[in-house]
Amino acid sequence: MGHGTGIGRVRGLGSAKGGASHWAMERMVSLATLPLFVWFLVSLLRLPDLSYTTVVNWLGSSLNAVLMVLLVVTTFVHLKQGMQVVLDDYVHDEGTRVLTNVALVFLSVAGGAAATFAVLQIAFRGTAN
């Protein structure tokens, strides 16, 4: 210690080895999930029931389908960002930390893709009747 500038001495010391932009992006994405989840919960509670026909017809509406895709994308990006911080903080072995982070990206992208495709499949198929 005692060499270089103040910023140079602290740069890279945190568990993520960097992360100001990650921190800001994490907050921006979670800000987007907030109104989408309020819409999602209120919509589900307002449906007469959650039967197959009701849910498929609900997702058949373009507005609902678009909002649902936005919800899926923001949620899975938020999931990836949040879990990354947890892994960086608690997985102390460097090799395991990198591997679990890779698995996290693969799983969250796969989950988000499956959910997005399901919503589009329902929306493009039209109503259940």
Added chain:
Amino acid sequence: MHRNTARPLSPHLTIWRWGPHMAVSIINRVTGVGLSVVGAALFVWWLVAAASGAEAYETFAGVATGWLGVLVGVGLTWALVFHTFGGIRHYVLDIGAGYELRTNRRWSWIVIGASVVVTAAIWLYILGGR
């Protein structure tokens, strides 16, 4: 360049003294992990089942409306509501407000209380026949 490799990194659970503020912070993480694993898996199952057809949807609905499904549903609802209120609290802290000891303590208790009240309201509405 010399670096002190013994610098304390997370988890700090053994260092902090337990209080409502640090409890709300760590529960926010725990609920986030729970939602990421259990919540996301069930969410994808629900959507893929709905896209696959009536039969697959009935399989999901059968599990979701069983006692275990309702129990997990109540837990996930609470986790989502808590994570939402906890997240809003973190936004306030991120702009540099609410760090006074008494204020921080009060809002932490409000997050805990509000998460229980809102979860109860949602499920009374569902189980009370909408």
